[in-house]
Amino acid sequence: MEKPHIAVVPSAGFTHLVPILEFSKRLLHLHPEFHITCFIPSVGSIPPSSKAYLQTLPPTITSIFLSPVTFDHLPDATTLALQIELSVNLSLPQIRQELESLCSRAKVVALVVDVFASGAMDLGKEHNLLSYMYLPQSAMLLSLYFYSSKLDEILFSKSRDPKEPIKIPGSVPIPRTDLPLPFQHLPSAGYKGFLERAKRFDVADGIFMNTFLELESEAIRTLQEEDKAKPKVYPVGPIIQMGSSGQENGVTCLTWLDKQEPKSVLYVSFGSGGTLSQDQLNELAFGLELSGQKFLWVVRAPSSVVSSAYLSAETNDPLKFLPHGFLERTKKQGFVVPDWAPQIEVLGHSSTGGFISHCGWNSVLESVVKGVPVIAWPLFAEQSLNAVMLTDDVKVALRPKVNETGLVERQEIARVVRGLMEDNQGMEIRKRMEQLKIEAANAIKEDGSSTKTLSEVATSLRGI
Numbered sequence: 001m002e003k004p005h006i007a008v009v010p011s012a013g014f015t016h017l018v019p020i021l022e023f024s025k026r027l028l029h030l031h032p033e034f035h036i037t038c039f040i041p042s043v044g045s046i047p048p049s050s051k052a053y054l055q056t057l058p059p060t061i062t063s064i065f066l067s068p069v070t071f072d073h074l075p076d077a078t079t080l081a082l083q084i085e086l087s088v089n090l091s092l093p094q095i096r097q098e099l100e101s102l103c104s105r106a107k108v109v110a111l112v113v114d115v116f117a118s119g120a121m122d123l124g125k126e127h128n129l130l131s132y133m134y135l136p137q138s139a140m141l142l143s144l145y146f147y148s149s150k151l152d153e154i155l156f157s158k159s160r161d162p163k164e165p166i167k168i169p170g171s172v173p174i175p176r177t178d179l180p181l182p183f184q185h186l187p188s189a190g191y192k193g194f195l196e197r198a199k200r201f202d203v204a205d206g207i208f209m210n211t212f213l214e215l216e217s218e219a220i221r222t223l224q225e226e227d228k229a230k231p232k233v234y235p236v237g238p239i240i241q242m243g244s245s246g247q248e249n250g251v252t253c254l255t256w257l258d259k260q261e262p263k264s265v266l267y268v269s270f271g272s273g274g275t276l277s278q279d280q281l282n283e284l285a286f287g288l289e290l291s292g293q294k295f296l297w298v299v300r301a302p303s304s305v306v307s308s309a310y311l312s313a314e315t316n317d318p319l320k321f322l323p324h325g326f327l328e329r330t331k332k333q334g335f336v337v338p339d340w341a342p343q344i345e346v347l348g349h350s351s352t353g354g355f356i357s358h359c360g361w362n363s364v365l366e367s368v369v370k371g372v373p374v375i376a377w378p379l380f381a382e383q384s385l386n387a388v389m390l391t392d393d394v395k396v397a398l399r400p401k402v403n404e405t406g407l408v409e410r411q412e413i414a415r416v417v418r419g420l421m422e423d424n425q426g427m428e429i430r431k432r433m434e435q436l437k438i439e440a441a442n443a444i445k446e447d448g449s450s451t452k453t454l455s456e457v458a459t460s461l462r463g464i
């Protein structure tokens with residue numbers, strides 16, 4: 001008998017393509033009775049990291065490449081999130097055509113769309129398909145989305161003390177400055193976009209989240225139990241990329257790691273597109289040097305916070321931006337990789353003992369799965385929220401202080417690096433992360449919480 005199909009719509013950019021496809025792979029691994037067809041949008045050319053990844057997909061996932069869109073007439077102030085959403089919206093006519101064609105030749109039972117591709121959910125409704133949203137992020141963020149209209153009133157209320165932390169249902173108190181980036185500029189296009197996106201969740205028949213009960217028990221319980229009018233939520237994580245995420249310089253950095261002592265190396269990376277200012281890059285270089293700890297640093301050319309490499313294949317030689325003499329002085333202490341390292345292999349290497357991370361959710365889950373404690377250094381998007389959770393709730397991270405000009409100074413960097421890698425405080429954090437690693441592995445075992453949750457959905461789809 002013909003396999004039931006699930007249509008999947010990611011959004012453009014490595015970190016919104018890979019998570020939903022890894023989710024698709026996991027679904028097929030547990031339930032091989034389905035076939036998945038994925039409609040892939042892109043902006044200009046597809047970045048090499050995404051291209052390499054797409055070549056590794058199993059034959060049970062069919063990729064259909066949509067014509068690339070261009071952003072010739074966008075206002076400069078448009079945020080990355082809005083650009084990603086726009087790229088999918090511009091592709092909607094094509095997605096409609098492809099979905100129609102798929103429905104005419106196969107039994108399609110459901111549509112799953114990335115959080116930034118929510119415009120496509122209406123197409124699922126047009127074809128009477130169950131339509132799910134895939135949030136490649138935390139339950140805490142979903143809780144914020146659900147709470148955002150109430151929070152909007154609070155934020156604009158004149159009687160409220162702006163210094164008072166925000167209490168999102170199911171989460172630890174959050175300083176206002178740690179709310180996601182759109183909340184730092186009120187009102188703004190980014191903030192309006194956040195509120196609009198929040199409404200789109202209500203259209204879904206269910207929401208998958210890449211998290212697990214043992215990591216976010218309170219937030220997940222609140223989402224599942226408190227607001228029955230909202231769609232059902234399914235924690236199905238941690239789902240991280242399987243296989244290598246590296247390019248050619250990966251081999252050399254793994255060889256370097258092979259020669260280091262167990263858990264002695266601090267890995268430093270700011271995700272797929274995070275960059276620092278030139279001043280901050282200098283402070284980080286001097287701070288690492290000052291800490292005396294071994295490090296493996298993925299260096300990016302400085303620019304305004306998010307590099308254009310996030311959505312396209314543009315590059316710039318980053319090593320020329322390091323302070324004069326740094327590479328020579330630290331050649332025995334550290335290893336510097338331009339632009340990209342095979343992060344999952346690095347985190348899983350026995351020499352890696354800590355991670356300076358911008359707290360993108362994939363990096364958070366990868367550090368949890370590999371049991372590597374974190375120095376939380378959020379840059380943009382919802383990363384501060386993730387940093388608060390890691391530091392104040394699960395307590396598997398340290399967070400450096402930022403000075404009044406927004407800079408993390410070299411002495412502060414050296415202090416937290418030593419704190420994580422050497423001190424007693426670091427030892428407690430390392431122990432907690434080891435425990436969380438075990439819980440993460442349990443969640444995706446055959447009888448684990450996330451496996452059972454996914455099977456519940458698969459069983460209901462089989463019955464259609």
Ligand SMILES: O=c1ccn([C@@H]2O[C@H](COP(=O)(O)OP(=O)(O)O[C@H]3O[C@H](CO)[C@@H](O)[C@H](O)[C@H]3O)[C@@H](O)[C@H]2O)c(=O)[nH]1
Binds near residue numbers: 339340341
């Ligand atoms: O040198 C590198 C750098 C990154 N990665 C991989 O790239 C991914 C990066 O993902 P993430 O840590 O989530 O960071 P971003 O790319 O910045 O992610 C965007 O998307 C995430 C998921 O929606 C959000 O949580 C972030 O805030 C947002 O910036 C991870 O799988 C890493 O393993 C590498 O393999 N090598």
